[in-house]
Amino acid sequence: MRYPVILTDIEGTTSSIDFVKDVLxxxxxxxxxxxxxxxxxxxxxxxxxxxxARDAGLEGACDEEIVALLRRWIDEDRKATPLKAxxxxxxxxGYAGSDFVAHVYPDALDALRRWHAQGHRLxxxxxxxxxxxxxxxxxxxxxxxSPLFSGxxxxxxxxxxxxxxxxxIAAHIGVPPGDIVFLSDIEAELDAAESAGMATRWVRRDVDxxxxxxxxxPCVASFEQLDL
Numbered sequence: 001m002r003y004p005v006i007l008t009d010i011e012g013t014t015s016s017i018d019f020v021k022d023v024l025x026x027x028x029x030x031x032x033x034x035x036x037x038x039x040x041x042x043x044x045x046x047x048x049x050x051x052x053a054r055d056a057g058l059e060g061a062c063d064e065e066i067v068a069l070l071r072r073w074i075d076e077d078r079k080a081t082p083l084k085a086x087x088x089x090x091x092x093x094g095y096a097g098s099d100f101v102a103h104v105y106p107d108a109l110d111a112l113r114r115w116h117a118q119g120h121r122l123x124x125x126x127x128x129x130x131x132x133x134x135x136x137x138x139x140x141x142x143x144x145x146s147p148l149f150s151g152x153x154x155x156x157x158x159x160x161x162x163x164x165x166x167x168x169i170a171a172h173i174g175v176p177p178g179d180i181v182f183l184s185d186i187e188a189e190l191d192a193a194e195s196a197g198m199a200t201r202w203v204r205r206d207v208d209x210x211x212x213x214x215x216x217x218p219c220v221a222s223f224e225q226l227d228l
Contacts, residue, residue, distance in 0.1 A: 001120070003181040003228050004179050005120065005122075005123065006115055006123070007182045007198070008122070008182070009185065009189065010136065012184075012203070014104055015103045015104050015136075016103045023100050027091065028074060028090045029071050029074045033067045035090050036066070049063065049082070049086075051081070052069060052070060052086075053066050055082065056069055070083055070086065074087075079127045079155060081154070081156060084128050084129040084132065085129045085131070092131070095135050102136040104140045104142050104145070105222070105223070107222040107223040108223045109140075109142040111223035111224070121150045121173075123149065123150055123173065124137070124149060124152045124153065125154075125157070125169060125182070127160060129154050130153070134146060153169050157169055160186070161192050162192055163192045163196050166182070166192055166193045166196035166197075176197070177197030177198045180198045180199065181198065182199070182200050182201070183200075184200075185203050187217065190217045194216065194217070200216075201219075202218065202220070203223070204219050205221060205222065
């Protein structure tokens with residue numbers, strides 16, 4: 001087996017960016033205020049609210065100010081860990097209420113199942129919180145995919161464009177970086193993973209002509225073209 005471990009991004013890779021931006025983000029934005037009013041005294045929620053305020057230099061801000069900050073971060077698509085944690089909590093209520101199911105491309109669904117059956121260990125690395133990732137794959141249009149995955153990583157491991165993030169992930173999994181192939185639609189993330197010693201595949205679902213030769217990363221238009 002060339003790559004015992006497959007590490008994959010979500011948005012634009014296994015799943016449509018549109019689902020995240022047009023469904024998940026607006027859902028969390030609309031409900032952020034009501035969620036904070038209902039759950040703001042719970043320790044897990046309060047921890048993230050205080051972390052967001054601290055990150056923005058707003059120590060001592062009231063909850064309304066923090067909610068306004070969080071909504072602005074959603075509009076800016078900020079990869080802020082406290083925001084991602086709170087979004088995950090809100091989305092949990094949405095999944096539980098069957099307000100939506102997560103999108104997964106059919107070719108990704110087939111490949112993930114096939115790789116798991118072949119004995120590959122599958123992991124996720126996304127800017128969304130680990131909680132949000134677990135919810136995403138447990139409530140997908142293809143059913144509960146969580147049994148396919150051995151683990152999940154988010155920005156608590158570091159930013160996705162930083163080399164050390166991928167070194168930490170490899171160390172946590174317990175394999176040499178060369179045993180891991182990372183799948184993503186973002187070239188800068190692939191550059192970081194490659195610099196950490198991982199193999200890479202650039203998933204380019206948005207182009208008709210793949211830029212082979214213009215990048216160090218082998219390019220594919222779908223998971224059907226991946227030979228791992």
